[in-house]
Structure formats: structure tokens, C-alpha cells
Amino acid sequence: MDFNETKNIFLQIRDWIADQILQGKIVAGEKIPSVRELAVDMEVNRNTVMRSYSLMEEEGIIENKRGIGFFVAADAKSKLLKMQKQAFLNDELPMILHQIEVLKLNSSDLQILIQTIQSNDHENQ
Amino acid sequence: MDFNETKNIFLQIRDWIADQILQGKIVAGEKIPSVRELAVDMEVNRNTVMRSYSLMEEEGIIENKRGIGFFVAADAKSKLLKMQKQAFLNDELPMILHQIEVLKLNSSDLQILIQTIQSNDHENQ
DNA sequence: TATACTGTCATAGTGTATTATGACACTAAA
DNA sequence: TTTAGTGTCATAATACACTATGACAGTATA
The missing domain is CATH 1.10.10.10 (Winged helix-like DNA-binding domain superfamily/Winged helix DNA-binding domain)
Incomplete structure (x- = not known):
């Protein structure tokens, strides 16, 4: 590794x-x-x-x-999902948002990001 | 700090x-x-x-x-923009995408993220 | 010139992650 | 019972980030 x-x-x-x-x-x-x-x-x-x-x-x-x-x-899985989701939304996301703002990254730069999110919209559970 | x-x-x-x-x-x-x-x-x-x-x-x-x-x-500013943009897209973004996939985060969870990106679409330079 | 700023270098000490290694108790299977 | 596999604990050594402190040279200003 x-x-x-x-x-x-x-x-x-x-x-x-x-x-x-x-x-x-x-x-x-x-x-x-x-x-x-x-x-x-x-x-x-x-x-x-x-x-x-x-x-x-x-x-x-x-x-x-x-x-x-x-x-x-x-x-384990449900516990991890809960823990990591909270950690991502509370700790990582704010810093990611800040970077996107400062670097002025747009839909073109982050096309793959938007696609990834949208592909999760069509899933259940 | x-x-x-x-x-x-x-x-x-x-x-x-x-x-x-x-x-x-x-x-x-x-x-x-x-x-x-x-x-x-x-x-x-x-x-x-x-x-x-x-x-x-x-x-x-x-x-x-x-x-x-x-x-x-x-x-300094243009150099930083170039460096940080590349660092974000090459190093950070792949890990972010992986997290979003594994945690199955959707548009609802990441509403603010999408908004932030879109607000950059309407800016020039 | 004297004073008070700058950065710079050297030295020593602290804390902690990581390694290396040995020893011991528990469990399963031959 | 012996053997090989588990985790666990203790000890010492190494590497590195960070701290603490002193000393020195360059620069600006009174």
C-alpha cells in the first residue's frame, strides 16, 4: 500500500x-x-x-x-455510513466549498463531480 | 489561529x-x-x-x-491560482468523488455544493 | 552613531509517530 | 500435549515537527 x-x-x-x-x-x-x-x-x-x-x-x-x-x-456498515457522512458534511465540505469559491471553479471544471452526485440521485437506500 | x-x-x-x-x-x-x-x-x-x-x-x-x-x-496570485487549481483537480477531487460514491451522497445532501459551483458559472475570469 | 527593526543560523530539548524486538496468554488443530 | 496461529504489552531506537533561545548581519530611522 x-x-x-x-x-x-x-x-x-x-x-x-x-x-x-x-x-x-x-x-x-x-x-x-x-x-x-x-x-x-x-x-x-x-x-x-x-x-x-x-x-x-x-x-x-x-x-x-x-x-x-x-x-x-x-x-459496522450503518455506523460507518453515519459517522463518515457527518464527518464529510461538517468537516470536509466547508473547506471544499471555500476552495471552489476562491479558485472560482465552475461547472466545466467540476463536470465529473456534478455527474457523480446526480448518478446517486437515482439510487434507493 | x-x-x-x-x-x-x-x-x-x-x-x-x-x-x-x-x-x-x-x-x-x-x-x-x-x-x-x-x-x-x-x-x-x-x-x-x-x-x-x-x-x-x-x-x-x-x-x-x-x-x-x-x-x-x-x-503570486496567478501562480497560486494555477498551482492550487491543479492540486485540487488532480489530488483532492478524486478522493472527494470516491467519498461521494461510497457514502451515496445526493443532490439533496450536497445542495450547497451545487449552488456554489453554479454561482461561479456566472462570473468572468 | 545608536536603536530597533528585519531575516538567518545554530543548538538543545520535547512530544509523538513509527519501527524493531522479545515475551506472554489465549485458541484451534494436529 | 505440541504446534501454530491469534492479540497484547513492554522496551528501546529512530525520525521529524515544533519549541526555546541566543547570536549575528543587513536596513531604516532618529
Whole structure:
């Protein structure tokens, strides 16, 4: 995995797992990679992965079965949807709006953005 | 100034100055606060401000007159517009699109975003 | 010339993310 | 019971952002 230099690795690992869950690539009850395994895969220290998992456990996204590993919580997806949606609308969107205003980006520049939003209008649930 | 914990302070100071220039609050040729002055204002070490200014000098946004201070470069605004626009479209937008898709955000959720974009359509230059 | 500003450099200390490694308890399966 | 897989904790080392502080040179002004 290639990490962004501006964001902490343990947070990027959390985001990556969360993304897998939101996309349905990992479902409720399913086991996620072991701390050691993911550390090797991502070429990262196991303590760093451990920190990501501990964070997600606090957030109620994953649960631990001692001696076995970590598993996706039953309500992980709905919880993540709620959390991330709120985070996006409250924290990220204001900064995005500000950038668009200052850079005077118009419909032409952001054509793909508008299309993406509109394609979500025709979906249910 | 209140800093974001997830981003380096010296980068946030750079962004803040860049924003002032893009908004026209500081114009070409104008002097920006001295390293020591801004450090006190922002309750930050002067070395941290120095690092921001050195970065902006490398980027050609500001220029130094020895013994006097830093001044906004003649082409700072156009250079910033070009740099930031490219950075936004190439680096930030893809991640924003991904979030919108995964979280299934629609026109209702992002009403204000669409409005902001459209209001830029009616501006020239 | 003296004073008070500018930026600049050097040094040392603090906090924290990340790494490296070893040790231990729990669980499942051979 | 042994073995291999889980997570967990403790320790030390490295890297880097940030702070604290002192010293020095250039510039403008009284």
C-alpha cells in the first residue's frame, strides 16, 4: 500500500478498512486480516496496525475474539455510513466549498463531480 | 489561529497566507507580517513561521528584501491560482468523488455544493 | 552613531509517530 | 500435549515537527 505522507499511517489503515466495509468487500461478521498478517502485507510495523485496530474497536466497527482475531461488527456498515457522512458534511465540505469559491471553479471544471452526485440521485437506500 | 491537528503547522500557515493572496486581502508587492510578528500573533515559534516563508519563497509566491522583510511576488496570485487549481483537480477531487460514491451522497445532501459551483458559472475570469 | 527593526543560523530539548524486538496468554488443530 | 496461529504489552531506537533561545548581519530611522 502506498501511504499519503501528510496523514498518519495508522489513520490511513483505518480508512482503508472502513472503505472495504462501506464498499461491501468485507461484510458483518467476517474476519479481517490478523495484525501480523496485515503488517507484513502493508510493510508496516505490527504495532502500527495494532493501533488502527484498537481505534476501530473503540469506534465499534470491529470486535475482538481473544486468541482468534478481529471481526467486522454487526452494525459496522450503518455506523460507518453515519459517522463518515457527518464527518464529510461538517468537516470536509466547508473547506471544499471555500476552495471552489476562491479558485472560482465552475461547472466545466467540476463536470465529473456534478455527474457523480446526480448518478446517486437515482439510487434507493 | 486555531490549527488542524492532522496537518503540519508550517503548511497551514502557508495555506493561510496563500488564501489571503487569492482573496485579494494581500496584493502583489505588499509586505507580509515579519517572521517574529506572525509567530507572536499565531502563538507559534518563529522557526516554524520561517519554515513556511522559506517554502513560499521556493514556490515563488513571496520574495525577500534583506533586512526589511518578505513581500508578495508580482505574479503570486496567478501562480497560486494555477498551482492550487491543479492540486485540487488532480489530488483532492478524486478522493472527494470516491467519498461521494461510497457514502451515496445526493443532490439533496450536497445542495450547497451545487449552488456554489453554479454561482461561479456566472462570473468572468 | 545608536536603536530597533528585519531575516538567518545554530543548538538543545520535547512530544509523538513509527519501527524493531522479545515475551506472554489465549485458541484451534494436529 | 505440541504446534501454530491469534492479540497484547513492554522496551528501546529512530525520525521529524515544533519549541526555546541566543547570536549575528543587513536596513531604516532618529
